[in-house]
Structure formats: C-alpha cells, structure tokens
Amino acid sequence: MLEGIFIMKKFWIGVATLLLAVTSLAGCGQQNTTPVKKAPTLVKNPYEDTQFLMGTVVTLRVYDKGKQSALNDAFDRIKVLAKETTVNQEGSEVDAVNAQAGKKAVKVTPAIYSMIKYAKSYSDKSEGAFDLAIGPITSLWHIGFNDARKPSQAEIDAKLPLVNYKDVVLNDKKQTVYLKKHGMAIDLGGIAKGFITDQVVKVLKRDKVTTAIVDLGGNIYVLGHSPKGANKDWTVGIQDPKKSRGTAIGTVPAKNMTIVTSGIYERYLKVDGHVYSHLMDPKTGYPFENNLMGVSIITKKSVDGDALSTATFDKGLKGGMAFIEKTGYAEAIFITKDKKVYISSGLKKTFKLLPNSGYTLAELK
Structure with missing residues (x-):
C-alpha cells in the first residue's frame, strides 16, 4: 500500500538549460498581414518553490514574468490530490x-x-x-x-x-x-506521482504559464522551450542509477515532455547478502529479477512514464524494448547491470552518452 503516497521508485533527473545563441531574423521588406503572436516575457531567475510533499521533495520553477502566483495554484492542487491518495x-x-x-x-x-x-x-x-x-x-x-x-x-x-x-x-x-x-x-x-505531475502541468497552462520545470521527486516535466534559447529544447540529464542524484550518464533534448526513471538501487532491502528491489513482480510476489538496473521513459504524459517504467522492468530488456517500440508514443533508455545502455529507435539521433560516464552504448541482437 502507499504511505505518504510515495512508495514508488524514482531517481532524480538533473535538468539543465541548453545555452545556445539567438539568431536574429532580417525583415523581408513586405508587410506581413498574418497576426503575430506576442512572445511571452521570461525572467532570468525563475519563480521557484520547494516543499516536502508525498514523502519527497517537490520543486516547481516558473519562468514567465508576473506568474509567481501560479506556483501557489500548482501546490494547492498537489496537496488536494496527495490527501486523497495517501493511505x-x-x-x-x-x-x-x-x-x-x-x-x-x-x-x-x-x-x-x-x-x-x-x-x-x-x-x-x-x-x-x-x-x-x-x-x-x-x-x-x-x-x-x-x-x-x-x-x-x-x-x-x-x-x-x-x-x-x-x-x-x-x-x-x-x-x-x-x-x-x-x-x-x-x-x-505506480502512477500517482505521474498523474499528479500531469495535473500540475494543466494548472500551469490554465494560468497561462508557457515555460516551467516541474519536479515531483524525480518525475520531471519540462514545459515549453528553454528560456535561454529561442525555440530551443531543454537538455535533460539521465541519472546514473548507481551514483548520487545529479550524476548523469547522458543527455536528451526535450520540450513539453516528461522523463521518468525507475531503478533498483534507490530503495532496496538486503537480506543475507541478496539485494531485493522495491519493484515488485505481480506474478511471483517477489521483486523483479533480471539484468536491468534502470529504465528512463520519455513521453508526453508523466502518468504514462510511470506505468511504462514499471511494465518494462517486468518484461526485461528485450521484452521491454519491444513493448516501448510498439507503443508509438514513448521512448526509453535501458541501463543494464553490466553498465551497457540501450536506447529506443526514436532516440538514436538525440541521446548523447557523456564521456567518462563508465557506460557504453550497445545494440540489441
């Protein structure tokens, strides 16, 4: 059962903005009759609030000027849903x-x-x-x-x-x-934090927020484009499952997307030298036993990322990858215990393995 709602798994995923120059566009000399949508005004230092809720640290950052009150609305929504789902x-x-x-x-x-x-x-x-x-x-x-x-x-x-x-x-x-x-x-x-993350994004959009970071204890959602580059993506770091939070093995670009990670080393039980993960197999009643060490799901809805990260652990590397490819709406990064990294087809051109990470990219045979 849930206690403090957070009985799941999540690694912190570092989020950093991608620093790119803005290229100016020259006028073409003709009058544009199409109405131009005014770009939102963003602040250099975001409005930010961090609270301990659902048994984890929740951090929200809003970059739209004058939208600080959106933080209060978002946290109010989190607290209501947390109360209803906590056991x-x-x-x-x-x-x-x-x-x-x-x-x-x-x-x-x-x-x-x-x-x-x-x-x-x-x-x-x-x-x-x-x-x-x-x-x-x-x-x-x-x-x-x-x-x-x-x-x-x-x-x-x-x-x-x-x-x-x-x-x-x-x-x-x-x-x-x-x-x-x-x-x-x-x-x-298995889905509560993802569901609530999506609800927070809805609240922010309702409040006309265009650029924000939502971090519910590792369920990351990046809203809009990076504030430090015109129409540029955020750069999201993928957590090393065997090291402290904030240590990435690689990066992926993202906008209006969520990144959710499950792994076996954040919460576990060690008995007689054997490590038991908190990720439970509904068929056996025991934690999953396979070669997977961590799985990161990238998709549009955080609730999908939660559910898929659990389901792929059950299916293992080959079955999990096949399951992800079949969805048509999600991508995944699989990290195995022998420190190899396998990525789904949609990430082939965008995922970057960091130098000296200690991991190697591999292909399924």
Missing part, C-alpha cells in the same frame, strides 16, 4: 476503497476515479506487468520503510491470489470502485 491518513479515498474490499463499492472524487481507471487500463494494456492491485504484496515487503522485511513463502502464497486487476470493478456512471475479494488493496504508487 493511513484521514480523508484518503484509497484507504476507503481498500477498507471496503469484498464488501461494497465506494464512490470517489472524479480525479481519483480517473487515476484508478487509468491504472486499471494500463494493467490490462501491459497484460498485468503493471497491476494496480499489487497492494497486498507491497505491504508485505514494505521496502523503503523502517519495518521492511522479506516475507515467508507462505505469506506470499497467501497474498498472491488477491493480486488481480481484473477483480477491480469500476462504475463510470456512479464513479465507484469495488474490490471483489476481502483483503484486496489497490496501490496507486
């Missing part, structure tokens, strides 16, 4: 749904219903690689918290039958959620 907290709608498992359907707010519906849709799309009903297993292990432990096989076997997204029943008309079996529990940690 073991008064006002949690997820708690309410889980408490009535096997008993009755629970009506939830439109935003939470939309989040749960999306989570079920992705569970189906990924054929269970991502499963919103993973709650009974994540609460058993509780990796990332002080009481984390390796459960017995008997405990895992007892909980696995409760993990089945098909037993989550939704009623669009009534906006209700029903869990068929007693003991079931949904865990929105």
Whole structure:
C-alpha cells in the first residue's frame, strides 16, 4: 500500500538549460498581414518553490514574468490530490476503497476515479506487468520503510491470489470502485506521482504559464522551450542509477515532455547478502529479477512514464524494448547491470552518452 503516497521508485533527473545563441531574423521588406503572436516575457531567475510533499521533495520553477502566483495554484492542487491518495491518513479515498474490499463499492472524487481507471487500463494494456492491485504484496515487503522485511513463502502464497486487476470493478456512471475479494488493496504508487505531475502541468497552462520545470521527486516535466534559447529544447540529464542524484550518464533534448526513471538501487532491502528491489513482480510476489538496473521513459504524459517504467522492468530488456517500440508514443533508455545502455529507435539521433560516464552504448541482437 502507499504511505505518504510515495512508495514508488524514482531517481532524480538533473535538468539543465541548453545555452545556445539567438539568431536574429532580417525583415523581408513586405508587410506581413498574418497576426503575430506576442512572445511571452521570461525572467532570468525563475519563480521557484520547494516543499516536502508525498514523502519527497517537490520543486516547481516558473519562468514567465508576473506568474509567481501560479506556483501557489500548482501546490494547492498537489496537496488536494496527495490527501486523497495517501493511505493511513484521514480523508484518503484509497484507504476507503481498500477498507471496503469484498464488501461494497465506494464512490470517489472524479480525479481519483480517473487515476484508478487509468491504472486499471494500463494493467490490462501491459497484460498485468503493471497491476494496480499489487497492494497486498507491497505491504508485505514494505521496502523503503523502517519495518521492511522479506516475507515467508507462505505469506506470499497467501497474498498472491488477491493480486488481480481484473477483480477491480469500476462504475463510470456512479464513479465507484469495488474490490471483489476481502483483503484486496489497490496501490496507486505506480502512477500517482505521474498523474499528479500531469495535473500540475494543466494548472500551469490554465494560468497561462508557457515555460516551467516541474519536479515531483524525480518525475520531471519540462514545459515549453528553454528560456535561454529561442525555440530551443531543454537538455535533460539521465541519472546514473548507481551514483548520487545529479550524476548523469547522458543527455536528451526535450520540450513539453516528461522523463521518468525507475531503478533498483534507490530503495532496496538486503537480506543475507541478496539485494531485493522495491519493484515488485505481480506474478511471483517477489521483486523483479533480471539484468536491468534502470529504465528512463520519455513521453508526453508523466502518468504514462510511470506505468511504462514499471511494465518494462517486468518484461526485461528485450521484452521491454519491444513493448516501448510498439507503443508509438514513448521512448526509453535501458541501463543494464553490466553498465551497457540501450536506447529506443526514436532516440538514436538525440541521446548523447557523456564521456567518462563508465557506460557504453550497445545494440540489441
């Protein structure tokens, strides 16, 4: 289950602006009858606010002049959604749904219903690689918290039958959620931060913000163009999964895009010399075991990045890459335990591996 909403995985992804010169355009000597949209006025030093929410550090930066109040609107939205999705907290709608498992359907707010519906849709799309009903297993292990432990096989076997997204029943008309079996529990940690990131972007756009950085504990969204270059992209660093936050192995250009990373070294449990990741396999009840060390997803919606990063870990390098290529709307960077980097086809011309990173680019055979 979620505690402080953040029971997921995310690495910090460094965001830096790309410094490029602005080329001036000469007039053509003819009157332009097409209305010209006035370019927004940007500030050199952005309006910025950092708060500790959802168990992580949240930082928002807005570059549009006179739009400082948009920060307050965005944080207000985050706090409302965090309260509704956090477990073991008064006002949690997820708690309410889980408490009535096997008993009755629970009506939830439109935003939470939309989040749960999306989570079920992705569970189906990924054929269970991502499963919103993973709650009974994540609460058993509780990796990332002080009481984390390796459960017995008997405990895992007892909980696995409760993990089945098909037993989550939704009623669009009534906006209700029903869990068929007693003991079931949904865990929105797999998409919650991505969903909220997208909601923040909507708030900023509503407030007429054109240029901003949204960082929800590693879920990065870059809005608009880099403020230091006319019509130029931001440069986003891809985190080295084995080093401290802010250490990049490579970079990608991006605008109006999100970058979401999952990995096995940020939160884990070590038992008898074996490292267990917090990324759980819904089929086995154990953390995923494969050669992947980290996966970064680049797409337009942060909620998609969350779900895809989990699903690709389940499928492994070859299966995960095939899954990404099939989507048609996402790109991915896979980092393996032998320090090789594999990139999806859409990044072949844009991803840059940093010199002396200690990693090497590789091709799938």
